[in-house]
Amino acid sequence: MKQVKNSLATTRTAQSRASTDDRTAAYRSALMLLAGLAVAALIGFASAQVLAAGTDSTSSSSGSSYKVSNPSKAMRMATSLISAEKYADALVQLENEVAADPKNADAWNLTGFASRKLGDYSRSEKAYDTALAINPKHAGALEYKGELYLTLNNLAGAEEMLGRLKANCSFNCNELKALRKAINLYKQAN
Structure with missing residues (x-):
């Protein structure tokens, strides 16, 4: 009986570790995805800022933000x-x-x-x-x-x-x- 209890405890500990490892891996994957999305958003924002001078999209009187779709x-x-x-x-x-x-x-x-x-x-x-x-x-x-x-x-x-x-x-x-x-x-x- 004691062996069965030890075996069950070992199984639960292993399952708990596996579950924790799965959660940790999922958490890391989610963080990597969020970091990648943040970088992509920053690159997109920076690209939009480079194309300048009051086009049909966004602009200002100072010529600070411009966007041209598919510029030559x-x-x-x-x-x-x-x-x-x-x-x-x-x-x-x-x-x-x-x-x-x-x-x-x-x-x-x-x-x-x-x-x-x-x-x-x-x-x-x-x-x-x-x-x-x-x-x-x-x-x-x-x-x-x-x-x-x-x-x-x-x-x-x-x-x-x-x-x-x-x-x-x-x-x-x-x-x-x-x-x-x-x-x-x-x-x-x-």
Whole structure:
């Protein structure tokens, strides 16, 4: 009887160790999976931040966050150059892009952005108008055209762009927030 009890105790101890080992292995696997997902999320976030200058997705007036889906080599170069504030060099890449894909609203928007930063307001407005003709709801072009209007002291034009953004991009819209802030700062300064 004592042998049976010892045998049962040994079996239970072994089962307990196996169960603990299984739980530990499952716990480690779960931690590794979570760590892998966290790294993947960080890489995705960093990649989105590298592609820059107010495209149809997310953007800000400072040109801080940009996202272009499936960018060409010229677009990747242009966004990198814009991030480095090399606007004239970016325009060369953007000219190549719009020649290859004249319906690329993102490329036209970035052309407007780079032109505005260089002080070529006429070219900037034409580029924004082209982007908006292709995609009338292009949030980046609406925001940046509003900022152009503020640069040209056209508050009514900026407020019109703000109204269009409100109609098209109200929930968690960085472009709307950025243009609203720019208009408020403009009003305070003038």
